[in-house]
Amino acid sequence: MPAAFPARRLAREDLHGLVVRWAGAREVVAPVREGNEVHWRPVTDAAQVDWDYASTMLPPSKVLYKPLVDVARFTRAGDAVATGAVEPDARPSLLLAVHPCDLHGILVLDRTVKGRRFVDPSYAAWRAQTLIVGLNCRHVGELCFCASFGTGPFYSRWMDQGPSDGCDLLLTELEGDCLVEVMSRPGEELLAGTRMTEASETDYAERDRLEESARSRFKKKLEIGGLPELLLRNLEHPVWERVGEGRCLSCTNCTMVCPTCYCYDLQDRSSLDLRETVRARRWDSCQDRNFAAVHFGNFRATRKARLRQFVCHKLSYWVGQHGCFGCVGCGRCIRLCPTGIDLAEIAGEIRRTEKAEDLKGKAEG
């Protein structure tokens, strides 16, 4: 079966030449291995890129959604206060070798911080200035479950998004060569003057075989049918108390590394002569004790309540709020949790035990 978009075959060394060329025109950010972890870092050469990575620590969506951004400046002169917005500092960039789960992470984040009702100026500016080269994923990790959401391991058109919303080019690594699918006009321009051949039926067949092979390697699965309602019915399930109080550290790692988490706090910093104040947006987390603090404190004062908020937001509330799941199955929140809390396992336990309790109820009835 041919791929959804016209594809071409590109030799590996030509791709490597392209990376150098792209890096001359814009900042190229790619997965780079540092010790036991892989991070998104600027590169100037294809040899610096970890093409075989399974997952990175922070998702690429958070290369675009910066952790600390100045948004306003207040200057006092006498009794008058002048207010000024701070313009975003976005530069032309390119995200290279983004796996499909993370492409979807960017699409989900688009809906919230670049949506119809609210636009984060910094994110929107970086998003507009950044080209994205996707890479179909052949390295299924132990904790990956993108296949459960249809967000991977290979990229395909998703919901109401146009094909070019997710990425500009999409790569698939074949034996020796690369299959390149062009998703947008800027993507076409990235390839200008490059020697390529039209993809053949054999290439498409190899791509499909690789996709099947990747699909068969998933160990982790999350059943999503009826999941939002299932969780809403089980807000007092014992799993919340057991895992929340027993294992959750409120360290916020799960939300910090989540590709779709967007919560922020505003902080003011004033000069000591009290003449100038800069207001910044900073990543915040529902797992933090002070996150939802109002008069008399946080209404989610217990770890149980905060863990339930995270899991239910991703797998239930998000659907009503933004029309899609807030989870793309990348597995980062599980891998980076110091005590290994697993939202898919929590959802699975609720599904199993609810069934058991139903059966028990029927037998007794």
Place this chain on the structure above:
Amino acid sequence: MKKPRLGIFKYSCCAGCQFQLIFFQRKVAELLGAVEVVYGRMETDAGTPEGPFDLALIEGTITESWQADELKHVRNVSGFLVPIGSCATNGGIPAIKNLVNEREVEARVYRDLSTVHSVRASPVDHYVRVDAYARGCPVGEAEVLEVVSGLLLGRRPDTAAYAVCVECKMRGNTCVLVSDNLPCMGPVTNAGCGALCPSNGRACYACWGPMEKPNAPALARQFRLMGQPPDEIARRFSEFGYPTHEFQPGVELYRE
């Protein structure tokens, strides 16, 4: 505008926080220019602890009874009172002595105990109400600037009140706990240092003290699963902030 009257008080500690205030910060001139230092043994020969003060900064742990008496007086004559640094905010290093019987601690240092009148080591807020905390070991520059500017502006200082993990993620550090299997105290430690140790590949050792309501037992159990010996775990949770109810459960789990 009249400059606010500042008093700086030192109790049991290394004096590193005062050094930080008057020597090592990048904004020493701005800080000292924004206030009138009316008392502070390192800063001025003049002045007495009598006050009054618009702002009193307190460094050090309370380990002798005269310190508690003076502290209560300072509270009475000060508009704002802020503990600076780990010793004053959570007991810091001096509070390690709380692990041992008081008499035993005294005997370890002094031969003649008749003139020694030490008490259990406690942070400042065990004795008096405080208006904000400026954490750190030594106190963080950003904490001091935020506390002073916030109080002068009449708004509650917005210092970091979350785990070190937040700063690690914001800096894009490798997680030394998860990826390198190091016994990192970051998940239970108050941020503000900019994740200094993990940024250099080292495990956090909680020198800024506990964050609000950390889950110390869960992290202690995780350290055990990671292969840390019990006495090492107890040591990590008692090096800073042992008098606090936040870190005590982490120590009690594995203390012999």
